[in-house]
Amino acid sequence: MSAVLAETEWSSKTARPDVAVVLLGAGKVGGAFLQLLRTQAGANLRLVGVANSRRQQTRPEALAVRRLRERLDAAGEARDDKALLQALHASDAPRKVIIDATASCDLAACHPEWLARGCHVVTANKALAGGALPGWHALQAARTPGRLYGDSATVGAGLPAIATLRRLHACGDRIVRIEGVFSGSFSYLFNHYDGRQPFSTLLREACALGYTEPDPRADLSGEDVARKLLILARTAGFPLERTAVEVEGLVPASLRGVPRDEFLARLDELDAPLAARNASAMVHGRVLRYLARFEADGIARVGLAEVDATHPAAHLLGADNLFAFTSARYAQRPLVIQGAGAGPEVTAQALLGDVLALG
Ligand SMILES: NC(=O)c1ccc[n+]([C@@H]2O[C@H](COP(=O)([O-])OP(=O)(O)OC[C@H]3O[C@@H](n4cnc5c(N)ncnc54)[C@H](OP(=O)(O)O)[C@@H]3O)[C@@H](O)[C@H]2O)c1
Numbered sequence: 001m002s003a004v005l006a007e008t009e010w011s012s013k014t015a016r017p018d019v020a021v022v023l024l025g026a027g028k029v030g031g032a033f034l035q036l037l038r039t040q041a042g043a044n045l046r047l048v049g050v051a052n053s054r055r056q057q058t059r060p061e062a063l064a065v066r067r068l069r070e071r072l073d074a075a076g077e078a079r080d081d082k083a084l085l086q087a088l089h090a091s092d093a094p095r096k097v098i099i100d101a102t103a104s105c106d107l108a109a110c111h112p113e114w115l116a117r118g119c120h121v122v123t124a125n126k127a128l129a130g131g132a133l134p135g136w137h138a139l140q141a142a143r144t145p146g147r148l149y150g151d152s153a154t155v156g157a158g159l160p161a162i163a164t165l166r167r168l169h170a171c172g173d174r175i176v177r178i179e180g181v182f183s184g185s186f187s188y189l190f191n192h193y194d195g196r197q198p199f200s201t202l203l204r205e206a207c208a209l210g211y212t213e214p215d216p217r218a219d220l221s222g223e224d225v226a227r228k229l230l231i232l233a234r235t236a237g238f239p240l241e242r243t244a245v246e247v248e249g250l251v252p253a254s255l256r257g258v259p260r261d262e263f264l265a266r267l268d269e270l271d272a273p274l275a276a277r278n279a280s281a282m283v284h285g286r287v288l289r290y291l292a293r294f295e296a297d298g299i300a301r302v303g304l305a306e307v308d309a310t311h312p313a314a315h316l317l318g319a320d321n322l323f324a325f326t327s328a329r330y331a332q333r334p335l336v337i338q339g340a341g342a343g344p345e346v347t348a349q350a351l352l353g354d355v356l357a358l359g
Contacts, residue, residue: 017046019355020091022084025101026052026069029124029153032348033101034069041352048091049084053104056080058087081110088119095358097148099351100125109135112142115149122150122354124347129154129234130227133241136234150354155182155228156341158350161323164337165235168327175236177326177334178294182228184319184342185212185219186290191316193288199274200267207264211319211342215260220250222290225302229292232323233300240300248303250274250290281306289313312336319343 021037023030034050036042049058050068055076057063062075077083088096098114100107100123108127115121128135129151143149155161168175181187188211192202206212212219226245233240250270255263274288281288286306291313294300307314313322321341324334340346 017044017093019045019095019097019358020048020088020093021045021097021099021355022049022051022088023047023099023101024051024084024104024107025099025125026050026072027101028344029347029351030101031069032344033099033351036348036352041356045355046091046093049087051076051079051084053102054079056084058083085114085117085119095120097122097355097358099123099355101348101351103127105131111149112138115142115144115147118147120148120150120355120358122148122153122351124153124351126154126224126227126231130231131242133239136230136239148354148358150351150357151231152354153347153350155231156321156323156337156339157184157343157347158353159321159323159337159339159341161232161321161337162235164323164335165232165325168325168329168335169236173330174296174328175238175325176296176328176331177324178229178232178236178292179324179326179334180292180322181289181313181316182225182292182321182323182341183219183290184321184340185216186225187316187321187341188319190287190289191318191320193274193278195275195278195282198268198271200271203267203270215263217251217256217260217263222247222249222302225290225292229294229300229302233294236294238294238296240294245300245302248301250304277304285309287314289316312338 023033037045037047047063049056052072055072056079057072057076097120102125105127108125111121111128128139151162152158185206188206189202193199203216207216226247229245230240230242252269255266255269278288284306286308288304289307291305292302312324316322319342320338323337326334
């Protein structure tokens with residue numbers, strides 16, 4: 001095969017696609033989604049636009065090249081949401097989808113408007129559904145029959161947590177408790193932390209393995225877990241404000257405002273407080289886990305908890321997530337969902353799965 005063919009191989013398979021796609025975000029998840037588009041599973045989709053925060057691309061011949069993500073900055077056009085929407089509406093595909101694979105609050109705020117303009121929206125970005133309550137209500141108002149809002153990737157990287165809860169709620173089951181480990185980085189850290197090595201050593205390991213954000217304070221603050229708990233509680237029929245969730249972050253006040261490099265150089269300041277928490281858990285025959293918990297009678301908390309050996313979170317492996325739903329009909333034992341809850345490939349698959357659900 002010639003080099004030119006290899007470069008443009010992608011364009012040949014979608015002469016008359018059913019679904020036109022604009023992809024916002026070409027980072028880890030967006031990059032994995034672009035890879036998926038090149039497989040048979042993406043054969044019915046036509047990419048008509050892609051963007052990162054600085055540049056975008058809408059020219060079909062440029063979108064067809066391999067290494068599109070890498071070339072975006074060098075060969076892309078200036079960022080302009082309007083031009084991306086125009087490219088989408090100019091497509092003759094009967095279904096038009098905007099995929100948000102960013103963490104941008106500004107873009108998330110546009111989701112209701114995009115739905116109102118006739119697009120389907122599929123998102124890994126939880127800033128709207130897990131943000132301030134008026135944003136959640138605006139989203140519910142914009143969710144009309146025939147307009148898909150694909151949110152599977154916002155919680156559990158596509159584990160069927162939201163879909164399950166939505167089904168229970170729609171069937172009239174009364175959700176009593178939502179509990180679990182909703183963060184791959186916290187899961188990895190506390191599945192491995194037993195006090196024999198400093199917490200900071202494990203954290204450095206987790207950073208090197210790509211289990212944390214480049215600035216691990218984004219994970220350690222607990223805010224991301226709080227957003228996921230809000231999405232789940234709201235989906236279950238409890239329209240909670242962020243202020244209703246008590247969040248225990250693991251970053252000491254003295255390290256919150258310092259530059260990232262200084263934070264990374266001072267990680268060992270996390271060690272003593274966590275060693276004390278771990279020693280206390282061990283005295284009680286328990287282990288530490290970073291849990292999210294919502295109780296229908298009002299408790300919503302995200303933070304460290306001591307759990308005993310019978311708790312499902314005590315047996316988690318790797319960076320797995322765990323979601324346990326107790327309801328009127330799942331009253332004796334919770335309905336439990338467990339598995340990889342982070343990672344670009346499973347998250348991109350969740351995005352594609354939502355798009356394919358359009359039929
Ligand atoms: N990584 C995971 O395992 C995982 C799992 C579940 C959910 N998620 C969620 O998925 C989303 C993406 O995560 P990621 O890991 O792929 O992050 P990432 O690697 O940091 O990529 C984010 C991308 O969004 C782009 N972006 C930011 N603002 C934008 C804007 N206004 N317009 C267009 N593009 C914009 C960034 O562009 P620049 O490169 O120009 O900054 C970058 O390409 C986040 O909401 C995250 O919480 C991630």
